[in-house]
Structures are given as structure tokens and as C-alpha cells.
Amino acid sequence: MPVVPASIIDPIRAEFLALLPDREDAHPLGCHNPRIADAIVFDELVHVLVSGMGYERVADATCSATTIRRRRVEWIAAGVIGHLVLAVLRAYDRMAGLQLEELSADGCITKAPSGGECAGRSPVDRGKQGRKRSQLTDAYGIPLVTIPAGANIRDHTLLPETLDQFEALTWHLEHRPQNPALSLDAGYDYQPVRDDLAERGITDRISQRGTMTPIQANGRWVCERTNSWMNNFGKLRRCTERRRLSTEFYLALATTIITVRSLIRRAWYTHRWDTRPHSPRLR
Numbered sequence: 001m002p003v004v005p006a007s008i009i010d011p012i013r014a015e016f017l018a019l020l021p022d023r024e025d026a027h028p029l030g031c032h033n034p035r036i037a038d039a040i041v042f043d044e045l046v047h048v049l050v051s052g053m054g055y056e057r058v059a060d061a062t063c064s065a066t067t068i069r070r071r072r073v074e075w076i077a078a079g080v081i082g083h084l085v086l087a088v089l090r091a092y093d094r095m096a097g098l099q100l101e102e103l104s105a106d107g108c109i110t111k112a113p114s115g116g117e118c119a120g121r122s123p124v125d126r127g128k129q130g131r132k133r134s135q136l137t138d139a140y141g142i143p144l145v146t147i148p149a150g151a152n153i154r155d156h157t158l159l160p161e162t163l164d165q166f167e168a169l170t171w172h173l174e175h176r177p178q179n180p181a182l183s184l185d186a187g188y189d190y191q192p193v194r195d196d197l198a199e200r201g202i203t204d205r206i207s208q209r210g211t212m213t214p215i216q217a218n219g220r221w222v223c224e225r226t227n228s229w230m231n232n233f234g235k236l237r238r239c240t241e242r243r244r245l246s247t248e249f250y251l252a253l254a255t256t257i258i259t260v261r262s263l264i265r266r267a268w269y270t271h272r273w274d275t276r277p278h279s280p281r282l283r
Helices: 006-019 038-051 065-078 080-095 155-170 191-199 221-231 244-267
Strands: 102-111 129-137 143-150 181-184 203-206
Touching: 006 038, 006 080, 006 244, 038 065, 038 244, 065 080, 065 244, 080 244, 102 155, 102 221, 129 155, 129 221, 143 155, 143 221, 143 244, 155 191, 191 203, 221 244
Parallel strands: 102 181, 181 203
Antiparallel strands: 102 129, 129 143
């Protein structure tokens, strides 16, 4: 049984394989072992993402752990995963429409027992190694930008980099928001943050420190829900990757799955197609 429903993973796999560059066989004799199909390795990487298991435990007779690691490194170097995320967001924007006028951002701390480039002492886990995600979403909760960092990095210091990547993303979409609003919690209630948002033309909706504000008050709840969606993936909930590029690879793969799943859920009530699932409750 697939770890992700076929209605979600099949179009993602097809798009990913179409984006892969042509590979030339450089062996002088052409007598090395046959190359494992890219589709098989992709499914194994999805299994790693969803289950959070190590490569040795996911490997089977069809694909070894070494092949999974090598193919992951090869695809990271080719930059394929970034093009996949952009293609998925463009498709969602055309079909359902990204609500970029209402944004929400927040940080989320998870475990990183192996340490690495994006790990630090966790303030909520007795100083153990942890990782923080700076998450930016649209009004529905579609993950637009996800920045990994150490768990000891404060949320508001990651916001400029997050917004820089969002501005770069909007250049590749069909529309750019005019004077969007950004909902933030009290952890961002600093004057430099407000000044930076004003320079970018973004309306700030920041909860004030020391004031009890319900999470539903200014739209922050959608980002909290997206963080929950992300934490459903075992590899993100307890990440053992040490390299930043590997962490970003799995974050991008999770983004594509969440976006396609949300698109199918929203389209289920308004459209009919041959492979339409029997229920919108996809997990």
C-alpha cells in the first residue's frame, strides 16, 4: 500500500520525472549495472519523508540505501525539486488561486537529534538539538516559503529571509499581491520588524506582547494548521539530516504533497475527473 494516496503522488511523480535532465552514460565500456528507475527511487524518498525511517530500513530488493542517497544528492545538485515546487504552486494558482493578499507566518520547533547545519539548542526540549522552520503561508494555508534554521534562532530574525524568498517567488507567479497583510504572533512584536514590513509595502497584523490574543483573531491559525500538516511527515518531525540542502529537499517535497492534496480537496466539490477520489478526506 502506498504511503501517499495515488491520486496525490501520481501527478507529482510524473511532473518530477519530466523535470529531470537527460542523463548520459559516461562509462567507457557501458558494462556497469543497470540504473535503478528514477520512479522507484522517488517513491522510496517519499517513503522516507512520510515515515521518517532511515534509508537502510526503507531500502528493499528494488533499491538499496546507497542508491537512495546518491540519487537524492544528484537531484539536489540538479535543482529539480525547486522547479517542482514552482510548477505545483503555479498549477494551484491557476486552478484554485493563491490568496496572496492575506499572509501568515510563524516558527515551528522540531527535533534534530543528529545536529547539523540547521540545528541548535532547543529552548523547549532541555537544550537538545532541534530545528526551527520559518513558515509563510497564504490565507488558506498553502506553504509558500519554508526556511530551516537552528531551534535557538528567534522567529523575528528569520522573517527578512523568509520575505525575501517570497518576493522572489511572486516574480514567477501569474500575479503579484498589492499591499498584502501579514499576520504574526507576539514573537514578532518589535519595531525593526514593523519598519521592515512598512518598507516592503506589507500591512502588519502583529499581536502585542503582554496581551492575550486568540489565535483566531488575525488569521494566524492557518499557519499553525500548516505547521501541523508539515509535522505529519516523520522526516520533518524528527529530522536526522545534517546538510541544509537535504533538509530543504524534504521540506520542498512535503510542500508539493500538501499543495496537491489541498488542490484536490478544493476541486473535489466543484469538478469531476476520471481519477477523482471517492472522498475529499485525503491523508
